Amino acid sequence: MSKRDYYEVLGVSKGADEREIKKAYKRMAMKYHPDRNKDDADAADKFKEATEAYEVLTDAQKRAAYDQFGHDAVNGQHGGHGGFGGGADFSDIFGDVFGDIFGGGRGRQQRSARGSDLRYNMELTLEEAVRGVTKEIKVPTLVGCDVCDGSGAKPGTQAKTCPTCHGHGQVQMRQGFFTVQQPCPHCRGKGKIISDPCTTCHGEGRYQKTKTLSVKIPAGVDTGDRIRLSGEGEAGEAGAPAGDLYVQMHVREHEIFVRDGNNLFCEVPISYTAAALGGEVEVPTLDGRVKLKIPAETQTGRMFRLKGKGVRSARNGQLGDLVCKVYIETPVNLTEEQKELLRQLEDSCGGSAAKKHRPKSEGFFDGVKRFFDDLTR
Known part of the structure; x- marks a missing residue:
């Protein structure tokens, strides 16, 4: 067949x-x-x-x-x-497939569990993130007991092999012609019995403690980056390896700069006169103040790029730029004399001279007029 x-x-x-x-x-x-x-x-x-x-x-x-x-x-x-x-062997196959339901495959011995990984959320200022910093952190975790060296047994004694499961950590139950395994109820799956437990960790081999660690943050990190500290997580069971500690970065908002990758952005106010006649203004950078030259007839929203004044990437070492967006600050608290001077300026720029001095404004209103003329036809 x-x-x-x-x-x-x-x-x-x-x-x-x-x-x-x-x-x-x-x-x-x-x-x-x-x-x-x-x-x-x-x-x-x-x-x-x-x-x-x-x-x-x-x-x-x-x-x-x-x-x-x-x-x-x-x-x-x-x-x-x-x-x-x-x-x-069929019981091996069936145990492999249904092990997640019935507690593991045939002949599998209980293994001590590796310690859990931990995460610590660290807040940084922009300056700390850009330049790098070393910080001390306190992490509550499970540490290996140094009194019993993680065995859980009182010093001078030792754990004994479980007489029920003979150290396997699991016992077998026969159902028909196949075998199902489950954790040993006597030793709770550990394979050993501690008759005289350590008084410090109460037989667990580890205990709760707050560790103080010094963490070196490299220059150029950003929100979402993380640092792995190998072996600084929770201690494992019965001397098994400890987990890792992941330090997650979060960079706080800055009052002046906005970061985008390796570049920094900031808004710079300039005077009405500097915008019209040109001039120089001081702008902040992470390395101190620098002079920014403003050309005559600068309009609000113009961008100026200062090369190499951004952030050096922690990943590839590339250095970003500082991008300054200028906006014209309207004068306030004017005296009557100043107001009169502005009126004279407005009169001199109006009329037939408007297209010469205010080309965008004239073009805009010409377009508005055409729009409404088309609607009324």
């Missing part, structure tokens, strides 16, 4: 990844498992067929051979169960 295509058996495409194959097999195993279909011989055959397909398609070497040569690559003529010198 010819065998069905393994992909067809599991109902997956030939491009399916291992996660899809595992999901499909889990669905079929739950449906056709012999313990759930004791009087259905057809279900047992389908269960066996699905298990065989799963065994081949989740093994990279077997799958590659199957894709190229079909069932000839995995049939009995190549030896053992399927051309590769014997098949996997």
